[in-house]
Amino acid sequence: MSGALWPLVKLSLARDRRTAVSSAFGLAVGVAALVFFVSLGLGVGRIVREKIFPVDTSLVEVVPAQLSFGLLGGGALDEATVARLEALPGVERAFKKMNVRAPAVTIYRGDFFGRPLHMGLEILAVGVEPDFVKGDVMLGEFVDPGPDKPIPAIASTRLLEIYNKSFAPQRSLPQLSAQLLAGFIFPIDFNRSFVTSTPPNASAIPAQGQLVGVSDRGLLAGITIPLETAKRLNAAANLDAKTFTALSLKAVDPSQVPAIVAAVKGMGLRVDDQDRRMAENAGAAVAISTSSLALLSVLICLLAAFNIAHAFSASVRAREKELGVMRAVGASRAQLFRLVLAEALLLGLVGGVVGTTLAVLGGAGLDAAAARLLPEFPFKPETWFERPAWLLAFGVLLGVAAAAAGAFLPARRASRTDPVRVLAG
Amino acid sequence: MSGPERVIEARHLVRAYDDGARGQLTVLDDASLEVNAGEFVAIVGRSGSGKSTLLHVLGGLDTGYRGQVTVAGLRLDGLDDAALSRFRNETVGFVFQSFHLLSGVSALENVLLPARFSARRVGGLEGQARQALERVGLAAHAARSPGRLSGGERQRVAIARALFSSPRVLLCDEPTGNLDTATADEVVALFKALNQQGLTIVAVTHEDRLRAAASRVLTLTGGKLS
Numbered sequence: 297m298s299g300a301l302w303p304l305v306k307l308s309l310a311r312d313r314r315t316a317v318s319s320a321f322g323l324a325v326g327v328a329a330l331v332f333f334v335s336l337g338l339g340v341g342r343i344v345r346e347k348i349f350p351v352d353t354s355l356v357e358v359v360p361a362q363l364s365f366g367l368l369g370g371g372a373l374d375e376a377t378v379a380r381l382e383a384l385p386g387v388e389r390a391f392k393k394m395n396v397r398a399p400a401v402t403i404y405r406g407d408f409f410g411r412p413l414h415m416g417l418e419i420l421a422v423g424v425e426p427d428f429v430k431g432d433v434m435l436g437e438f439v440d441p442g443p444d445k446p447i448p449a450i451a452s453t454r455l456l457e458i459y460n461k462s463f464a465p466q467r468s469l470p471q472l473s474a475q476l477l478a479g480f481i482f483p484i485d486f487n488r489s490f491v492t493s494t495p496p497n498a499s500a501i502p503a504q505g506q507l508v509g510v511s512d513r514g515l516l517a518g519i520t521i522p523l524e525t526a527k528r529l530n531a532a533a534n535l536d537a538k539t540f541t542a543l544s545l546k547a548v549d550p551s552q553v554p555a556i557v558a559a560v561k562g563m564g565l566r567v568d569d570q571d572r573r574m575a576e577n578a579g580a581a582v583a584i585s586t587s588s589l590a591l592l593s594v595l596i597c598l599l600a601a602f603n604i605a606h607a608f609s610a611s612v613r614a615r616e617k618e619l620g621v622m623r624a625v626g627a628s629r630a631q632l633f634r635l636v637l638a639e640a641l642l643l644g645l646v647g648g649v650v651g652t653t654l655a656v657l658g659g660a661g662l663d664a665a666a667a668r669l670l671p672e673f674p675f676k677p678e679t680w681f682e683r684p685a686w687l688l689a690f691g692v693l694l695g696v697a698a699a700a701a702g703a704f705l706p707a708r709r710a711s712r713t714d715p716v717r718v719l720a721g
Numbered sequence: 722m723s724g725p726e727r728v729i730e731a732r733h734l735v736r737a738y739d740d741g742a743r744g745q746l747t748v749l750d751d752a753s754l755e756v757n758a759g760e761f762v763a764i765v766g767r768s769g770s771g772k773s774t775l776l777h778v779l780g781g782l783d784t785g786y787r788g789q790v791t792v793a794g795l796r797l798d799g800l801d802d803a804a805l806s807r808f809r810n811e812t813v814g815f816v817f818q819s820f821h822l823l824s825g826v827s828a829l830e831n832v833l834l835p836a837r838f839s840a841r842r843v844g845g846l847e848g849q850a851r852q853a854l855e856r857v858g859l860a861a862h863a864a865r866s867p868g869r870l871s872g873g874e875r876q877r878v879a880i881a882r883a884l885f886s887s888p889r890v891l892l893c894d895e896p897t898g899n900l901d902t903a904t905a906d907e908v909v910a911l912f913k914a915l916n917q918q919g920l921t922i923v924a925v926t927h928e929d930r931l932r933a934a935a936s937r938v939l940t941l942t943g944g945k946l947s
Contacts, residue, residue: 300837303830311825621821624782625835625882626810628803715782719817720773 301631305638308615315607316643319600319702323647323695324654326597330590331655331683331691337586338682341579347457347675349575350512353550357568358543358560371564372539381543384559386552391428391544394526396421398501398533399489402482409470418490420518421449423526428544432511434478440524446481446506447521452514454674461674474510481506487533501532542568597698600647604640604702612636612710619710620718633711640703641696648695652688659683728890728921729756729779734788735944736774748774749786750944756890761916762923763935770941772925773894779923780813780892781805793889810839814883818895820875822867828854828878829863835886853881857911873904880911884920891915893924897931909934 309316345351358381360373371377373392382390400419406412426438429450438448460471486501505519514520530537545560547553557567612619619632627635659681666680731754740746748771756762766772777783778790781797784805790797793812797805809815822831832850854860857877867875876896883891893912897905905928913934916922924931932938939946 300839303833304837307823307826307830617821618823621817621823622834622838623806624780624809624815624817624821625838626806626886627838628806630803631806631838716774716777719782719819719821 301635301638304635305642308611308635308639309642312611315611319604319607319640319699320643320647320650322600322603323597323644323698324651326593326600326698327648327651327691327695328654328658329596329651330593330694331652331687332658333586333589333593334687335655335659335681335683337582337589338684338687339677339680341582341586342682343675343677343680344578344582345575347677348454349571349578350453351572351575352513354547354553356545356547356553356556356560357571358545359541359566359568360539361564361566373541373543373565374539377563377565378540378543380563381545381560381565384545384556386547386556387545388548389427389546391425391546392523392540393428393542393544394423394523394530394537394539395541396423396486396521396526396529397535398486398498398529399492400484400486401488401490402484402505404482409472409476411469413469416490419484420515421484421521421526421529422515422518422541423521423523424513425523429509429511429513429520432474432509432513434474435506435508438508438522440522440528443528446504447484447525448508449505449519449521450509450511450514451477451507451519452516453510453512454516455514456510458674461672461676465672477507478509479506486529498533501529503529597694601698601702604643604699605705608636608640608703608706609709612706615710616713616718619713620715623713623715624719629711632713633707636707636710637700637703640699640707644696644699645692646695647699648692651695652691655691656683656688725757725759727755728758728760728793729754729923730789730791731755731775731779732789734775734778734786734790736771736778736783736786747944749778749788752788752941752944752946754779754939754946756921756923758889758921759916759919760921761912761934761936763932763938764923764925764941764946765927765932765938766941768927771944772941775941775946776892776894776923776925779890780815781808782815806838807840810835811841811886812888813890813892814886814888816876816879816883816891816893816896818898820867820872820879820899822875822878822882824867827864827866828859828870828881831867831878832881832885834882839886850881850885853884854878856884856915857881871904872900873907876900876904876908877911880908880915884915889921891920891922891924893922893926895926895928896924897926897928905930 358373361371378390378392381387400421401416402419403416405414429438432450436448441447456472463469464471482505484503484505486503487498488500511520527537545556547556560567622632663679663681670676731752734749734752735747736749737745737747752775764772764775774783778786779792788798795808795812797808800808823834829847829850832853833846836846851860851863854863857880859874859877859881862870862874867878870878897908900908909930912922912924924935926932
């Protein structure tokens with residue numbers, strides 16, 4: 297559209313302010329609702345994905361089959377099987393995992409970050425290869441230290457979150473961070489349990505654990521220690537120290553995962569995708585809720601477009617003579633079409649910008665209210681919203697598109713104004 | 722030796738309308754017209770005789786006719802909408818009985834209306850519009866909206882709008898029809914003055930004063946000009 301028409305666009309809108317304001321308001325409501333709900337859905341989805349179920353989409357967790365098929369495959373995860381799995385197409389690396397098969401407990405009596413603590417806990421421990429968690433190790437090297445030295449241990453990020461948000465407040469214990477925890481030493485008794493009987497003639501193996509970091513890849517209800525330590529402890533307890541409890545296969549990229557899963561199952565092994573499925577289910581629930589609300593918002597935008605169609609139809613009818621005069625002084629059909637469409641586009645732009653701004657402000661207000669009014673709970677986010685640039689741009693574009701759609705037929709009607717008929721008399 | 726420049730040449734114009742059950746109503750029936758530069762032609766006739774239709778055909782507003790129309794050297798029959806619109810914007814100016822000004826905007830903005838649709842990009846549009854208002858004696862009323870002007874003043878704003886693009890021909894459809902006697906006299910005097918400045922005027926009218934001011938009077942009867 298040529299810039300010369302802009303003064304007429306502004307004049308037309310200024311002369312009928314009420315219609316202009318109501319049209320833009322309708323669009324703003326629809327756009328605000330859409331941007332608000334989609335940004336809320338994206339934000340909650342991010343919390344589920346990154347905090348509650350932090351699933352690495354390029355990892356496939358392989359566990360032994362419950363039944364062995366002999367020559368057909370399946371059974372234990374030994375070194376030979378690991379080598380075959382690591383050689384599968386699309387696999388970048390295989391990370392071996394071995395549970396400490398002996399029971400273990402910790403009985404802590406002493407100062408716990410400034411508070412006296414008396415606590416006994418059953419402990420699960422899994423050994424992993426150092427590279428599996430190397431990005432999260434904050435203290436020393438994550439390798440087997442040998443007997444009589446503190447065992448490097450990694451705690452779960454989620455466990456720390458649950459401790460900070462639920463356990464610590466209820467027991468008046470201090471809030472902890474990964475930095476604070478690094479270096480914390482606690483006693484462990486292997487071959488001892490609060491809940492099961494230990495094997496006959498098994499004597500407790502006293503040891504110490506030292507927290508060296510916190511990781512998303514850490515065992516949720518236990519500690520993660522070096523693989524070689526797990527092997528050593530199992531051997532010392534006369535338990536299986538050769539086969540692995542699980543294997544994490546890292547795919548070259550996430551798109552290779554389905555093929556890897558199929559190949560693993562073809563080998564008679566199982567894929568433990570419980571976490572992934574929970575993440576997917578939670579993500580799907582969020583996506584469905586978000587989609588429903590987004591659909592409702594799109595319906596509001598459609599209503600706004602109908603409102604614009606109605607208002608502009610009335611406006612074009614009322615301005616018939618004016619449009620006829622424009623034709624008489626040299627307006628082409630295309631120029632009249634663009635003139636009416638430009639009026640709607642301007643309203644759409646205003647509605648889109650106002651709606652998007654309202655959504656951002658509403659979200660910020662909700663975040664502030666949630667921070668002030670909601671009690672602390674695990675995974676409580678600082679913000680419930682995610683507002684990527686594309687969403688904000690989409691909000692504005694939706695306003696413009698809805699306005700353009702609504703004004704299309706009235707604009708076409710305006711372009712077909714017959715000056716001879718409307719200027720008669 | 723060449724004669725005066727021919728500004729309008731219309732030949733064998735036929736314009737008929739569908740008149741429902743009565744069939745076709747032919748308002749122009751082999752009408753022909755020639756107008757030279759600088760002429761002031763009044764076209765008279767009874768109501769419904771086709772005077773306005775003829776004016777609309779000459780101005781490129783009505784395209785449903787048969788025959789040939791040439792204005793300022795441009796053959797109108799067969800032109801597409803964009804070309805006809807450019808022709809109306811640059812070559813002719815319309816003045817209507819009911820003024821047809823945009824309400825709620827100033828006289829100056831009304832005069833500027835043709836510029837909003839012009840492909841020509843010339844500087845000083847506002848100055849040009851003020852000059853047009855000055856030509857019709859309304860320079861002091863540029864900021865007033867039509868609602869605050871008298872009938873005569875509104876018609877003069879409409880004339881200024883028609884003059885804005887420096888047209889070759891002014892096409893006037895009953896330009897004094899909605900004015901009182903004194904005001905109509907003023908407008909007729911204005912047309913005479915514009916004509917004396919060299920502007921070609923074709924006015925459809927049934928008023929004696931405009932007929933008297935014209936250099937030539939044609940009568941439209943039975944679809945034909947005489």
